[in-house]
Amino acid sequence: xxxxxxxxxxxxxxxxxxxxxxxxxxxxxxxxxxxxxxxxxxxxxxxxxxxxxxxxxxxxxxxxxxxxxxxxxxxxxxxxxxxxxxxxxxxxxxxxxxxxxxxxxxxxxxxxxxxxxxxxxxxxxxxxxxxxxxxxxxxxxxxxxxxxxxxxxxxxxxxxxxxxxxxxxxxxxxxxxxxxxxxxxxxxxxxxxxxxxxxxxxxxxxxxxxxxxxxxxxxxxxxxxxxxxxxxxxxxxxxxxxxxxxxxxxxxxxxxxxxxxxxxxxxxxxxxxxxxxxxxxxxxxxxxxxxxxxxxxxxxxxxxxxxxxxxxxxxxxxxxxxxxxxxxxxxxxxxxxxxxxxxxxxxxxxxxxxxxxxxxxxxxxxxxxxxxxxxxxxxxxxxxxxxxxxxxxxxxxxxxxxxxxxxxxxxxxxxxxxxxxxxxxxxxxxxxxxxxxxxxxxxxx
Amino acid sequence: xxxxxxxxxxxxxxxxxxxxxxxxxxxxxxxxxxxxxxxxxxxxxxxxxxxxxxxxxxxxxxxxxxxxxxxxxxxxxxxxxxxxxxxxxxxxxxxxxxxxxxxxxxxxxxxxxxxxxxxxxxxxxxxxxxxxxxxxxxxxxxxxxxxxxxxxxxxxxxxxxxxxxxxxxxxxxxxxxxxxxxxxxxxxxxxxxxxxxxxxxxxxxxxxxxxxxxxxxxxxxxxxxxxxxxxxxxxxxxxxxxxxxxxxxxxxxxxxxxxxxxxxxxxxxxxxxxxxxxxxxxxxxxxxxxxxxxxxxxxxxxxxxxxxxxxxxxxxxxxxxxxxxxxxxxxxxxxxxxxxxxxxxxxxxxxxxxxxxxxxxxxxxxxxxxxxxxxxxxxxxxxxxxxxxxxxxxxxxxxxxxxxxxxxxxxxxxxxxxxxxxxxxxxxxxxxxxxxxxxxxxxxx
Numbered sequence: 001x002x003x004x005x006x007x008x009x010x011x012x013x014x015x016x017x018x019x020x021x022x023x024x025x026x027x028x029x030x031x032x033x034x035x036x037x038x039x040x041x042x043x044x045x046x047x048x049x050x051x052x053x054x055x056x057x058x059x060x061x062x063x064x065x066x067x068x069x070x071x072x073x074x075x076x077x078x079x080x081x082x083x084x085x086x087x088x089x090x091x092x093x094x095x096x097x098x099x100x101x102x103x104x105x106x107x108x109x110x111x112x113x114x115x116x117x118x119x120x121x122x123x124x125x126x127x128x129x130x131x132x133x134x135x136x137x138x139x140x141x142x143x144x145x146x147x148x149x150x151x152x153x154x155x156x157x158x159x160x161x162x163x164x165x166x167x168x169x170x171x172x173x174x175x176x177x178x179x180x181x182x183x184x185x186x187x188x189x190x191x192x193x194x195x196x197x198x199x200x201x202x203x204x205x206x207x208x209x210x211x212x213x214x215x216x217x218x219x220x221x222x223x224x225x226x227x228x229x230x231x232x233x234x235x236x237x238x239x240x241x242x243x244x245x246x247x248x249x250x251x252x253x254x255x256x257x258x259x260x261x262x263x264x265x266x267x268x269x270x271x272x273x274x275x276x277x278x279x280x281x282x283x284x285x286x287x288x289x290x291x292x293x294x295x296x297x298x299x300x301x302x303x304x305x306x307x308x309x310x311x312x313x314x315x316x317x318x319x320x321x322x323x324x325x326x327x328x329x330x331x332x333x334x335x336x337x338x339x340x341x342x343x344x345x346x347x348x349x350x351x352x353x354x355x356x357x358x359x360x361x362x363x364x365x366x367x368x369x370x371x372x373x374x375x376x377x378x379x380x381x382x383x384x385x386x387x388x389x390x391x392x393x394x395x396x397x398x399x400x401x402x403x404x405x406x407x408x409x410x411x412x413x414x415x416x417x418x419x420x421x422x423x424x425x426x427x428x429x430x431x432x433x434x435x436x437x438x439x440x441x442x443x444x445x
Numbered sequence: 446x447x448x449x450x451x452x453x454x455x456x457x458x459x460x461x462x463x464x465x466x467x468x469x470x471x472x473x474x475x476x477x478x479x480x481x482x483x484x485x486x487x488x489x490x491x492x493x494x495x496x497x498x499x500x501x502x503x504x505x506x507x508x509x510x511x512x513x514x515x516x517x518x519x520x521x522x523x524x525x526x527x528x529x530x531x532x533x534x535x536x537x538x539x540x541x542x543x544x545x546x547x548x549x550x551x552x553x554x555x556x557x558x559x560x561x562x563x564x565x566x567x568x569x570x571x572x573x574x575x576x577x578x579x580x581x582x583x584x585x586x587x588x589x590x591x592x593x594x595x596x597x598x599x600x601x602x603x604x605x606x607x608x609x610x611x612x613x614x615x616x617x618x619x620x621x622x623x624x625x626x627x628x629x630x631x632x633x634x635x636x637x638x639x640x641x642x643x644x645x646x647x648x649x650x651x652x653x654x655x656x657x658x659x660x661x662x663x664x665x666x667x668x669x670x671x672x673x674x675x676x677x678x679x680x681x682x683x684x685x686x687x688x689x690x691x692x693x694x695x696x697x698x699x700x701x702x703x704x705x706x707x708x709x710x711x712x713x714x715x716x717x718x719x720x721x722x723x724x725x726x727x728x729x730x731x732x733x734x735x736x737x738x739x740x741x742x743x744x745x746x747x748x749x750x751x752x753x754x755x756x757x758x759x760x761x762x763x764x765x766x767x768x769x770x771x772x773x774x775x776x777x778x779x780x781x782x783x784x785x786x787x788x789x790x791x792x793x794x795x796x797x798x799x800x801x802x803x804x805x806x807x808x809x810x811x812x813x814x815x816x817x818x819x820x821x822x823x824x825x826x827x828x829x830x831x832x833x834x835x836x837x838x839x840x841x842x843x844x845x846x847x848x849x850x851x852x853x854x855x856x857x858x859x860x861x862x863x864x865x866x867x868x869x870x871x872x873x874x875x876x877x878x879x880x881x882x883x884x885x886x887x888x889x890x
Binding site for chain 1: 453454455456457458459460461462463464466492493494495498504505506507508512514527529531532533534535536539557575578579580581582583584586587588591592594595887889890
């Protein structure tokens with residue numbers, strides 16, 4: 001099925017320029033029904049710009065430029081015309097309407113980019129980079145996505161995958177020569193290659209959290225027992241009264257989040273409900289919301305009410321650290337204006353603000369270093385999940401070697417790993433994965 | 446002074462595409478500092494599109510298209526490059542920043558279009574049409590602006606102006622031959638030409654109100670004595686409870702306005718405060734807000750409380766009609782459910798809604814016919830004022846003829862009129878006029 005699709009490619013609103021894009025087999029013939037310039041677009045060379053009137057029947061809609069991108073040298077890989085028209089909320093809509101009336105159809109969200117993928121113009125990681133660029137809220141995030149877009153990430157994944165395919169191939173080839181007892185590759189060499197590949201996958205998967213920092217910001221949760229001053233500290237860090245503060249335990253029920261900019265990095269501060277302690281063990285069951293916050297936090301500030309004793313929260317601190325190994329933790333002795341400062345942790349007074357600059361410094365350092373660990377790829381959840389699966393499949397191969405299994409078995413494990421890797425770039429794909437990826441796109445992309 | 450300016454031309458926001466425009470003497474050399482493609486832009490032909498990487502120093506910002514428009518064949522008349530980059534809020538800003546760092550400057554609002562005007566690419570009415578298209582809120586308004594943009598309006602004004610210049614020229618030429626007593630043009634012929642030109646100017650000036658309907662909507666005011674049911678009718682026409690209704694006189698203090706769409710036309714409904722009556726004459730002094738509303742209204746519904754008598758508002762109706770000759774008026778007998786229907790006006794019950802469809806029909810007809818009177822130009826206040834001034838200057842010429850004044854005097858009046866006409870298209874202009882026109886533009890246009 002070949003569709004010719006037309007939509008506004010730019011953001012709606014008051015501005016100098018809008019761009020309407022039409023792509024598909026009939027893009028040029030449909031465009032020529034509406035565009036009246038010196039040259040018919042059907043006779044225009046690719047990558048040229050033509051000035052003329054855009055008409056719907058006899059009605060002049062606007063004076064426009066028509067840019068030609070002939071297949072396969074277009075974003076989608078199909079014939080594409082881009083009309084540059086005046087900005088505002090009316091004219092572009094009239095142009096789209098005229099193109100739809102002339103035979104184009106309205107695209108699904110992301111259909112332009114989906115077409116580009118299906119025509120081999122972009123692989124899946126590049127498709128995801130396009131979405132990341134458009135939705136990025138930080139310069140660092142946009143720049144990393146741009147690097148990802150030019151395909152280096154894909155290139156490295158492909159090299160990894162082809163390495164594994166060659167290894168599996170050698171193992172399989174040995175099977176053909178099994179009677180001659182020729183060994184093409186030593187199993188210890190295979191093992192070493194697998195270990196290295198696995199390490200590479202794990203390494204990338206670990207960048208998921210750092211990638212999320214670029215996407216959504218560095219997440220800092222304020223946790224602790226009730227009435228330890230969490231909301232007071234939260235307000236102090238935000239430098240405004242956002243959370244309601246009272247001396248009544250449990251004042252903060254849902255969590256409250258606010259974004260602040262520290263240096264170049266967006267920091268999402270989350271104030272959580274106080275954690276309760278049961279008779280014998282520190283338990284945070286029942287406070288599921290807090291759990292989900294801590295799960296995704298990059299840094300957790302555990303607040304201790306030092307006025308009740310320095311070690312009150314030590315057990316909580318250790319328990320949380322163990323439960324959330326991916327987060328960084330910082331013990332904060334609050335209400336320390338009341339006391340000598342000799343215990344563990346950072347001493348602050350959330351109330352007066354004394355010492356809170358040490359927390360701000362910690363957030364800056366931690367967020368900066370989490371981004372520095374990224375070099376040039378943004379790992380999203382889909383990538384991270386597939387990389388972890390790849391790692392497990394490689395592990396099976398390693399286990400099979402260690403258990404002296406047959407080459408056949410080892411090769412199957414490696415083949416599974418290469419298939420999973422293929423899903424990242426889209427060398428292997430299914431409709432469900434595509435639907436998921438394109439669901440976040442806008443109509444005009 | 447030659448500046449090279451760079452700015453985002455599209456609306457900011459989440460979308461597939463953004464366009465950044467750079468224009469000026471150094472546009473291409475600056476663009477080439479940032480753009481890395483197969484071809485240097487300095488070597489590219491005009492109206493061609495080039496794919497490449499946009500870099501700020503060593504940092505890759507995005508993969509982009511660069512479209513070339515070489516002077517004088519660009520919007521501004523100067524060398525222009527348009528970079529098509531990915532949408533969203535970050536990348537385009539980075540591109541602009543890089544171009545500014547490489548030597549471009551940020552434009553004033555409307556500087557691209559101002560440059561186009563100064564380079565003779567657009568005249569002032571076309572400049573205004575560009576602004577009208579961008580800000581238009583109705584299809585009819587956008588279409589009319591588009592027709593204006595292609596220059597027909599200017600063409601006709603120029604013809605009118607040149608006709609007057611020729612006439613003045615003939616009168617002046619006669620002066621040179623005054624001793625020979627040669628008459629090149631009969632004064633009655635001059636007079637006829639002036640009358641025709643004046644008629645044309647008046648005709649255009651009258652389209653100002655209709656033009657405003659396309660720009661801002663058809664304005665319908667509900668007026669009348671206190672407690673005649675204005676707010677009840679207003680709510681009924683809006684089909685929601687917008688105005689507070691009570692039986693206490695003076696409930697509506699400020700006026701309240703709401704837009705509704707009737708047919709294709711935006712209608713602005715305005716509920717006004719009740720008008721008071723003094724001892725002997727109907728006076729609306731002190732209710733200045735109502736005056737300003739009625740002044741700009743296209744249709745005024747004068748509500749009479751029929752339960753107090755059919756003729757209660759007759760004097761008010763006549764007074765208002767005389768005071769605002771440019772508005773249409775409709776007498777509405779409200780609370781007519783209580784009475785026989787034998788008097789003047791339209792009978793409705795604002796409370797039950799009975800008969801209000803007659804009001805809606807009237808608004809539709811009146812708004813439609815006001816737009817139909819426009820053919821293909823939008824007259825703004827600047828045009829209307831200048832056209833009225835032209836008409837007065839022509840009148841002086843006519844009076845001079847009728848008073849048998851010398852050709853010299855008549856010619857001066859005609860020359861004044863042609864100068865005023867020239868201000869409309871920008872053949873005559875001053876900085877103040879330009880500043881006023883461009884103050885409403887966005888940076889990227």
